[in-house]
Amino acid sequence: MAMHQRTGDGTEGIDEWKKRAPYRVHEPNEHFKVRYEASCHCGKVKYQLSREEPLDSKLCHCTTCQTQHAAPFQWAAIFHKDDINFTHGHHDLEWYDPTSKSTEHRLPCKVRCSYCHSPIMDEGRNMILLFPSLVHLKNEQDRANFKPRLHMFYGQRVMDIPDGLPKWTGLNQESDLIEDSPPDMVRDLERKREKEREERFQKGEHK
Ligand SMILES: [Zn+2]
Ligand SMILES: [Zn+2]
Structure with missing residues (x-):
């Protein structure tokens, strides 16, 4: 128990990560520009976002997301x-690492409200994937900023979503585009992969 106690500022204890982003509380004089506000179902967990547009917004159909969210797929925005x-x-x-099934803070991990257990975000090593369903999107522009841009792990889907968005069988950029993915994107990806194969062949990597 004593190991978990902080012994003052600048201590590099076992809980040092709690003082770093994304858990570090921004001071009022830090010019953290509040663009969005969000809260979990019970309201104990509240957060603010300073970025206008997420770096990406995706729907994940992997079976881990299905189980963890008790839903057919997950909607996540990257910040x-x-x-x-x-x-x-x-x-x-509270934290959960789906790989080791541990509730310690080990990256990458799932983050939930410890009271109502609403999923809050997935914390990766460099980025966070937060769940826009918790963000108070007030108008058309807000909703447009968070609009999903692609489907990933669509090969594991429980239902079809024929919305014309790019659909990756696994991780985006690292798998194949299937179903009603935009034909231009499919062609570009095929060309890119063909070029990569030729380059590997020229370097003598025949496998
Ligand atoms: Zn809550
Ligand atoms: Zn997933």
């Missing part, structure tokens, strides 16, 4: 760890 300000820092949050 930098410094774009978020949890108003109570690390308090009222």
